[in-house]
C-alpha cells in the first residue's frame with residue numbers, strides 16, 4: 315500500500331484512460347434493416363426486463379422480434395470490472411437524469427438535486443448497477459394482491475432465471491436453481507471479501523441479527539444479516555445482456571437496433587398498435603416508422619412513462635398541456651413514483667478498504683486474466699434487513715442497510731451530486747495516518763410513504779422528463795431513517811467494529827450542532843440521503859377497476875390494444891430489496907403471459 319494517503323489520490327480516475335475493448339457481439343447492429351418488415355413483437359429497451367423478453371419471445375421461431383435500444387454495445391471495460399461500477403456514471407452510457415430541486419431533502423447536494431443514473435447501453439441498468447442479487451421479501455409479492463404475481467408464482471421465475479453457483483450458494487431445491495444449463499443469470503458470493511465484513515456481521519449479531527447463509531431462500535428477510543450475493547461470473551459483471559442477449563442475437567428471427575431512440579407508439583383508429591416511431595442517433599432530425607403488431611415498453615421507470623405520455627396515453631390534462639392528441643386518458647401514468655432513499659454514514663477505519671490505490675495495472679491484469687483480486691468487489695459486500703417497529707401486518711422489513719468497505723473520494727461523491735465542500739472541507743482533512751480508509755453504512759428506507767411523479771418537460775422525445783421523487787415529504791419516512799441511523803451507530807460502536815471504526819457523521823454535518831439527537835439525525839438525513847437507484851411504480855400494474863392502474867395483471871396497457879409495459883415501472887409498490895433481479899423475474903413471468911396470450 316502506498317504511503318500517500320488515500321484522500322490525496324482522490325481525484326484519480328476510476329479506470330484506465332485507454333479502456334480495453336471487449337469483443338463479444340457476433341453481429342454488426344448498424345447493419346440491421348427494418349424496412350418492409352412487420353414485427354410480431356417490438357420491444358423498446360434492452361435493460362433488465364427488455365433483454366429477457368427479447369430472448370424468451372424469440373424462442374418462438376415463427377415470430378419476428380425487434381429490440382430497440384437507445385444506447386450502444388457494452389464493450390467498455392468499466393462495465394465489466396465490478397469495482398469500477400461507479401465510473402459507469404456521468405458519461406455516455408448513463409442517461410444522466412437529475413431530479414427537480416428537492417424541497418425536503420438533498421440540502422448537501424448541488425442545487426438540492428439528486429443524480430439519477432440509468433444505463434443507456436445494452437443491458438440497461440443491469441450493465442451499470444452494483445450487482446447486488448436480492449429477490450426481496452416473499453411478502454412483497456403477496457402484498458401486491460394480484461394472484462398471478464404472488465410469491466408462489468414468482469418463485470418459479472426466480473428459479474427459472476438463475477444459475478446459483480454450487481460452490482458458494484448452498485443447495486436448496488425448494489428455493490434455488492443450481493442447474494447451469496437452464497438459468498441465464500449467474501449468481502455467486504464474493505470470494506475475496508474484505509475481512510471487515512465479518513466484524514460487521516459479528517457486531518450485528520450482538521445487536522440481535524441472525525446470520526443467514528442464503529437470504530434468497532428465507533421465508534422473511536426480517537433480522538437477517540449476510541454477505542452479499544452478486545451477479546458476477548468469473549469475477550466479471552453478469553448483466554442481462556450477458557445472460558439473455560448474447561444468446562438471442564444468434565437467432566435469425568431476432569433483430570436488434572442500437573443507438574435508436576423510440577419516440578412514441580403509433581395506433582390505428584381502433585386504438586390498435588401499428589408500430590413505433592424512432593430517431594437514430596446518426597440522424598436525429600429524421601423520424602422513422604417501424605411496423606409491429608405488438609409493442610412492449612421496457613424502457614424503465616422513466617423511459618416507459620415518458621413514451622406512454624408522448625404516445626397520447628396519460629392524464630388528459632397533462633397531454634393537452636403539451637398539445638399531444640389523447641389516445642387514452644390514464645391518470646396513473648407517471649404517478650406512484652417510489653424509490654429507496656439511503657442515508658450515507660461514513661466511518662474511518664485503520665483496515666485497508668477498496669480505494670483508488672487498488673487500480674494498479676497488476677490488479678487489472680489479475681482481474682482480466684484470472685477474474686480475481688480486489689477489482690472483483692462490487693463495493694457493497696454485506697447487508698441486513700429489519701423491521702423497526704416489530705411485526706406490522708405487511709410483514710416486510712422497513713430498513714435495509716448495505717455495508718460498503720470502500721474508501722470514499724471526490725469522484726465517488728460527485729456521483730451523488732454532493733457539494734464539493736463535503737469532501738474537501740469535512741472529510742478529506744480527517745483521512746490521514748492510521749485511519750485513512752473508510753467504510754460506508756447505508757441504511758435505506760424500504761417502503762417510503764413519500765411518493766413522487768414523472769411528467770413531461772415538453773413533447774420533444776429527446777428532452778428529459780421532469781422527475782420529482784418528493785423524498786422525505788412524509789415525516790414518517792424521516793422518523794424511520796432517524797431510528798435506522800441510530801441503530802447503525804449502535805452497531806458500529808459494538809465490538810469488534812468499535813475498535814476499528816471512527817464515525818465521521820459529526821464532521822459531515824459541518825458546523826451544525828445540536829444537543830437533541832433526533833434533531834441532529836434529521837438534519838443529517840435531510841442533507842445527505844440519496845437514491846439507491848431503485849425507482850419503480852410509474853406504470854402501476856393493478857386491477858382494471860383501480861383508476862390509477864396503467865397495466866392490468868397481464869401487463870396490457872388499459873384501453874388500447876397491442877401495447878404492454880414490462881419493467882420495474884409496473885411494480886405496484888416497491889419491494890424490500892434491490893430491484894434488478896425482481897425486474898428480471900417480472901420479465902420472465904410476463905414472457906409466459908405474452909406467449910400464452912398471443
Ligand SMILES: Cc1cc2nc3c(=O)[nH]c(=O)nc-3n(C[C@H](O)[C@H](O)[C@H](O)COP(=O)(O)OP(=O)(O)OC[C@H]3O[C@@H](n4cnc5c(N)ncnc54)[C@H](O)[C@@H]3O)c2cc1C
Pocket residue numbers: 358359360361362363364382383384385431432433434435436437438439440442443444445446447448574575576577612613614615617618621846847848849881882883891892893894895897
Ligand atoms: C447505479 C445503479 C446501481 C444499482 N444497483 C443495483 C444493485 O446492486 N442491485 C439491484 O438489484 N438493482 C440495482 N439497481 C437497480 C436496477 O438495476 C434497476 O431497477 C433495473 O435494472 C431496472 O430495470 P428496467 O428493465 O426497468 O430498466 P433499465 O434496466 O433501465 O432498462 C431500460 C432500457 O431502456 C432503454 N431506453 C430507455 N428509453 C428508451 C427509448 N426512448 N428508446 C430506446 N431505448 C430506451 C435504456 O437505455 C435501457 O437500456 C441499480 C441501478 C443503478 C442505476
